[in-house]
Amino acid sequence: MKDISDGLIGDLTDMLNNTFGAFININSIPLCSNTKKILKSKNSYNIEDLLNAGDDYELIIISRKKNRNKILNTAKNNKVKISRIGKIIRKKGIYFDSCLDINNIKKFDHFS
Secondary structure: OEEEOOOHHHHHHHHHOOOOEEEEOHHHOOOOHHHHHHHHOOOOOOHHHHHHOOOEEEEEOOOOHHHHHHHHHHHHHOOOOOOOOEEEEOOOEEEEOOOOOOOOOOOOOOOO
């Protein structure tokens, strides 16, 4: 488990440690209604910006499949929202269920 203050993709990449990969379902990533409006508007922000953005103090959890129900039940019992956004795969890299091709994977820099 890790907070994603360095961006979802940056911190996930660290967690994978160049040993595994991840398959991400973009539509499973929870977004608030204001964020959805911004992404739909004609501005300079896109989903790639969100996936690389930092200072989001949410947690990312990687666990074995056998622990999934325990994690979900613990979250439910503590009234914590939790979303499954993908799965770990053996092929190195981060892949998406859409045509999204993120070539600009970077860790968020708190000082720039």
